[in-house]
Amino acid sequence: MKPLTHTEPLHFECETGNYHTFCPISCVAWLYQKIEDSFFLVVGTKTCGYFLQNALGVMIFAEPRYAMAELEEGDISAQLNDYQELRRLCSQIKKDRNPSVIVWIGTCTTEIIKMDLEGMAPRLEMELGIPIVVARANGLDYAFTQGEDTVLAAMAHRCPDSGRAKQQSRTHIDENDSLSSRGLRSLLSFPVPSTTEQTAHPPLVLFGSLPATVAAQLGLELKRQGIQVSGWLPAQRYAELPSLGEGVHVCGVNPFLSRTATTLMRRRKCKLIGAPFPIGPDGTRAWIEKICAVFGIQPKGLQEREEQVWKGLEGYLRLVRGKSVFFMGDNLLEVSLARFLVRCGMVVYEIGIPYMDKRYQAAELALLQSTCQEMGVPFPRIVEKPDNYHQVQRIRELHPDLAITGMAHANPLEARGISTKWSVEFTFAQIHGFTNARDILELVTRPLRRNHSLQELGWVQLVQSPV
Amino acid sequence: MGTYKIQSRGVFMKLAYWMYAGPAHIGTLRVASSFKNVHAIMHAPLGDDYFNVMRSMLERERDFTPVTASIVDRHVLARGSQEKVVENITRKDKEERPDLIVLTPTCTSSILQEDLQNFVDRASMGADCDVILADVNHYRVNELQAADRTLEQVVRHYLEKAKRQGCLDLRKTEKPSANILGIFTLGFHNQHDCRELRRLLKELGVETHQVIPEGGSVSQLQFLPNAWFNIVPYREVGLMAAEYLEKEFGMPYVSTTPMGVVDTAHCIREIQSIINSQAGHEIVNYQSYIDQQTRFVSQAAWFSRSIDCQNLTGKRAVVFGDATHAASMTKILSREMGIQVVCAGTYCKHDAGWFREQVASFCDQVLITDDHTEVGDLIAKVEPAAIFGTQMERHIGKRLDIPCGVISAPVHIQNFPLGYRPFLGYEGTNQIADLVYNSFTLGMEDHLLEIFGGHDTKEVITKSLSTDTDLRWSAEGQAELSRIPGFVRSKIKRNTEKFARQNNLNEITVEVMYAAKEAFTQ
Numbered sequence: 010m011k012p013l014t015h016t017e018p019l020h021f022e023c024e025t026g027n028y029h030t031f032c033p034i035s036c037v038a039w040l041y042q043k044i045e046d047s048f049f050l051v052v053g054t055k056t057c058g059y060f061l062q063n064a065l066g067v068m069i070f071a072e073p074r075y076a077m078a079e080l081e082e083g084d085i086s087a088q089l090n091d092y093q094e095l096r097r098l099c100s101q102i103k104k105d106r107n108p109s110v111i112v113w114i115g116t117c118t119t120e121i122i123k124m125d126l127e128g129m130a131p132r133l134e135m136e137l138g139i140p141i142v143v144a145r146a147n148g149l150d151y152a153f154t155q156g157e158d159t160v161l162a163a164m165a166h167r168c169p170d171s172g173r174a175k176q177q178s179r180t181h182i183d184e185n186d187s188l189s190s191r192g193l194r195s196l197l198s199f200p201v202p203s204t205t206e207q208t209a210h211p212p213l214v215l216f217g218s219l220p221a222t223v224a225a226q227l228g229l230e231l232k233r234q235g236i237q238v239s240g241w242l243p244a245q246r247y248a249e250l251p252s253l254g255e256g257v258h259v260c261g262v263n264p265f266l267s268r269t270a271t272t273l274m275r276r277r278k279c280k281l282i283g284a285p286f287p288i289g290p291d292g293t294r295a296w297i298e299k300i301c302a303v304f305g306i307q308p309k310g311l312q313e314r315e316e317q318v319w320k321g322l323e324g325y326l327r328l329v330r331g332k333s334v335f336f337m338g339d340n341l342l343e344v345s346l347a348r349f350l351v352r353c354g355m356v357v358y359e360i361g362i363p364y365m366d367k368r369y370q371a372a373e374l375a376l377l378q379s380t381c382q383e384m385g386v387p388f389p390r391i392v393e394k395p396d397n398y399h400q401v402q403r404i405r406e407l408h409p410d411l412a413i414t415g416m417a418h419a420n421p422l423e424a425r426g427i428s429t430k431w432s433v434e435f436t437f438a439q440i441h442g443f444t445n446a447r448d449i450l451e452l453v454t455r456p457l458r459r460n461h462s463l464q465e466l467g468w469v470q471l472v473q474s475p476v
Numbered sequence: 477m478g479t480y481k482i483q484s485r486g487v488f489m490k491l492a493y494w495m496y497a498g499p500a501h502i503g504t505l506r507v508a509s510s511f512k513n514v515h516a517i518m519h520a521p522l523g524d525d526y527f528n529v530m531r532s533m534l535e536r537e538r539d540f541t542p543v544t545a546s547i548v549d550r551h552v553l554a555r556g557s558q559e560k561v562v563e564n565i566t567r568k569d570k571e572e573r574p575d576l577i578v579l580t581p582t583c584t585s586s587i588l589q590e591d592l593q594n595f596v597d598r599a600s601m602g603a604d605c606d607v608i609l610a611d612v613n614h615y616r617v618n619e620l621q622a623a624d625r626t627l628e629q630v631v632r633h634y635l636e637k638a639k640r641q642g643c644l645d646l647r648k649t650e651k652p653s654a655n656i657l658g659i660f661t662l663g664f665h666n667q668h669d670c671r672e673l674r675r676l677l678k679e680l681g682v683e684t685h686q687v688i689p690e691g692g693s694v695s696q697l698q699f700l701p702n703a704w705f706n707i708v709p710y711r712e713v714g715l716m717a718a719e720y721l722e723k724e725f726g727m728p729y730v731s732t733t734p735m736g737v738v739d740t741a742h743c744i745r746e747i748q749s750i751i752n753s754q755a756g757h758e759i760v761n762y763q764s765y766i767d768q769q770t771r772f773v774s775q776a777a778w779f780s781r782s783i784d785c786q787n788l789t790g791k792r793a794v795v796f797g798d799a800t801h802a803a804s805m806t807k808i809l810s811r812e813m814g815i816q817v818v819c820a821g822t823y824c825k826h827d828a829g830w831f832r833e834q835v836a837s838f839c840d841q842v843l844i845t846d847d848h849t850e851v852g853d854l855i856a857k858v859e860p861a862a863i864f865g866t867q868m869e870r871h872i873g874k875r876l877d878i879p880c881g882v883i884s885a886p887v888h889i890q891n892f893p894l895g896y897r898p899f900l901g902y903e904g905t906n907q908i909a910d911l912v913y914n915s916f917t918l919g920m921e922d923h924l925l926e927i928f929g930g931h932d933t934k935e936v937i938t939k940s941l942s943t944d945t946d947l948r949w950s951a952e953g954q955a956e957l958s959r960i961p962g963f964v965r966s967k968i969k970r971n972t973e974k975f976a977r978q979n980n981l982n983e984i985t986v987e988v989m990y991a992a993k994e995a996f997t998q
Contacts, residue, residue: 032523
């Protein structure tokens with residue numbers, strides 16, 4: 010199998026879809042922590058519960074703000090019905106936790122038995138006086154991070170209308186921003202223009218769940234260009250959801266948010282800024298430049314800022330240059346990460362990805378293409394709905410220096426002498442913006458550094474029958 | 477194509493975020509992937525193959541877990557699995573050349589009600605390997621019951637096949653021999669227990685014939701009846717297979733778990749009587765072996781006599797876990813160490829009768845539940861000096877500042893130690909003695925530190941699991957409370973609050989505390 014050359018256009022393949030990934034209900038793990046006044050109720054079976062319990066590990070023991078509404082096979086003659094049952098559970102949640110919103114996560118089971126969650130939610134919402142948002146984050150339709158996409162798409166409907174609630178939400182966010190940027194300004198040594206210097210531009214709302222510090226960092230980068238972020242979807246609290254409407258520009262920070270993007274455009278009449286994602290210094294610069302371009306702003310000092318970051322990464326870059334990498338694919342961050350790693354001097358053999366929205370990722374794909382051309386490396390093959398069995402065969406053949414893969418394959422590959430990085434870590438680590446490029450490389454180089462220190466010992470192959 | 481229908485809309489819902497036993501398919505996958513060269517195919521949506529992650533992470537497995545999914549997606553919902561399952565089976569047959577493929581239903585396939593048996597029948601015509609459908613229902617059985625059932629199903633399949641082909645050879649081995657049933661992947665210390673059992677049998681002059689399912693080969697299953705008897709070390713998995721082998725082939729089995737000094741001796745005596753009755757006359761007598769091991773090889777009998785263990789007399793403990801480990805642990809604590817087990821419990825609700833019978837005379841109270849909050853509340857109420865439970869109880873203990881020894885699944889990666897840590901046999905008794913002693917002494921050390929004013933900077937802790945309280949502590953009351961040594965502090969706090977509530981006081985001052993003390997000491 011020979012890698013494709015860069016004279017042809019990007020090539021997309023589609024395999025069988027027999028691959029390992031997390032169930033999309035895992036999004037509750039980070040979303041309940043992001044949205045502080047929320048409660049997530051996963052309506053599913055023991056299988057869902059078992060997954061969450063094991064995947065979230067220690068978080069389980071911290072009285073999380075999520076729970077399972079566990080469906081059991083009831084007596085056919087039972088007089089209980091779904092509505093009454095959900096009402097009972099949600100009343101209990103309201104009593105015990107008093108959240109500002111309850112998010113129902115629909116699962117495979119609710120899909121198959123056609124439980125009408127969307128129909129029941131408004132009724133119960135009226136009855137209990139607490140907003141109920143329904144997201145169908147099930148394994149029949151979605152993979153891993155797409156769970157967040159379904160939740161944010163549902164939340165987009167709950168954002169206040171920019172025509173009406175503008176004033177109120179604006180002042181609130183300004184307060185927040187000045188607080189966080191004051192803290193950051195003292196940490197970072199570059200000057201931030203004061204609000205008076207800012208150019209007038211239409212409201213900009215960013216979507217995608219990021220830890221508060223990362224969101225503040227991105228907001229600050231835009232502020233340096235005179236761009237004010239008027240809100241985030243999601244905000245730190247449900248009550249602070251941003252105002253949306255005609256004239257509001259929106260821009261995504263993560264590559265797996267295509268449904269949210271579609272909802273914002275079609276249902277909330279927002280204008281989508283299609284940009285590469287702010288992952289890696291190259292991505293961050295391209296992301297800011299695109300937003301500036303849409304607002305007709307000439308970006309200032311971005312090139313220097315990017316170069317400065319690259320200079321700081323030199324120690325890591327020495328480790329990765331010329332090394333090859335293989336993405337098995339499970340979290341949809343793959344294209345952005347691959348593009349960044351190509352820029353770092355790596356060769357990407359394959360980008361496995363659960364689902365490829367060529368329209369939403371168009372700018373990212375174009376950047377990948379131009380990056381490969383500039384770096385003089387062949388285009389990676391992009392494999393949608395990969396087949397893990399076939400991928401393992403290809404890994405054996407290509408013997409990449411690094412395979413980015415799920416935990417199901419990591420130990421077996423390591424035992425066969427293939428260095429691996431567990432892909433889920435990229436989802437939970439802070440990887441956005443200029444500041445966090447280092448964290449991506451810290452993750453990517455960890456197996457390389459570890460294996461370097463073990464190299465002398467001579468035990469690379471740790472299975473009886475080699476590969 | 478209407479391949480699915482909704483059977484029951486009467487679903488009950490339960491609010492939960494922790495479960496002790498997993499869903500049924502996990503049990504089937506654990507059994508299937510423990511055998512050598514057996515592949516399991518789950519009929520499941522994307523993301524349900526989390527089992528592979530657990531096996532790879534917890535067991536630190538070097539090989540690819542032989543489990544794949546035949547993905548149920550929108551297309552399958554609309555048109556049924558049709559050729560998909562059959563294709564996946566025949567494909568895996570070609571790729572991996574397994575001896576057996578186990579098609580594994582999940583909660584999703586339970587509701588879809590597709591005719592999986594039909595897929596299996598069709599696939600087995602085209603495949604070189606055997607194909608069976610795991611006979612488990614997600615809504616009726618849990619992980620452990622499913623594992624037990626699947627092991628029996630696989631054993632039965634191969635013995636019946638041999639019978640049909642007329643190649644069943646029922647001759648016994650020349651020397652006494654035994655099969656060990658129920659050692660499997662992700663089992664609590666199973667690998668170490670297995671090594672210890674083999675060693676024990678060897679010392680008894682008994683040959684270990686086969687160990688299943690871990691590392692077993694399905695092509696050898698037809699030779700199971702060549703052994704003189706079976707050993708089922710764990711209550712949860714292996715009993716059904718042992719019962720089947722007894723019924724069909726007259727093979728006796730030992731189901732006493734050799735955990736603790738007394739039960740290990742019981743188990744050995746049972747083995748003795750089985751061997752002698754199989755031989756027709758007395759050929760073995762293990763009494764002197766038991767005596768030697770008990771008094772001099774295992775340290776546990778000596779430990780329970782030593783002054784260390786004397787200090788544990790009457791200390792209060794709570795035990796919770798699967799039926800096997802919780803029952804054995806209760807007996808060890810009570811019978812062999814003189815510890816007061818205030819409550820013994822299990823989440824194996826399906827085996828409640830057996831459990832009660834086992835522990836009835838060794839504890840004050842029996843708890844049968846799979847609701848972790850019930851266990852947590854009970855522990856908070858009885859305030860034992862130590863807990864022996866699962867990872868959940870360990871965390872409850874952390875919250876309440878009570879030491880906990882982990883004795884049962886569900887477990888975390890630290891319960892898959894690399895070092896040799898059996899719970900069974902004579903070495904197991906040593907390990908358990910260490911575990912018990914270390915749990916208690918740590919607690920004692922902690923208290924001594926506090927009595928002598930050690931490095932106590934901890935804030936007052938609430939032992940109750942509910943966070944809401946209607947009572948207010950005055951600053952002086954708070955200060956007085958913090959002067960009370962840690963190991964009785966929470967009890968005093970609780971009693972004082974109880975007293976305040978009874979007397980409709982909503983602020984607790986030093987006066988209230990003294991009044992409460994007087995009221996409770998009367």
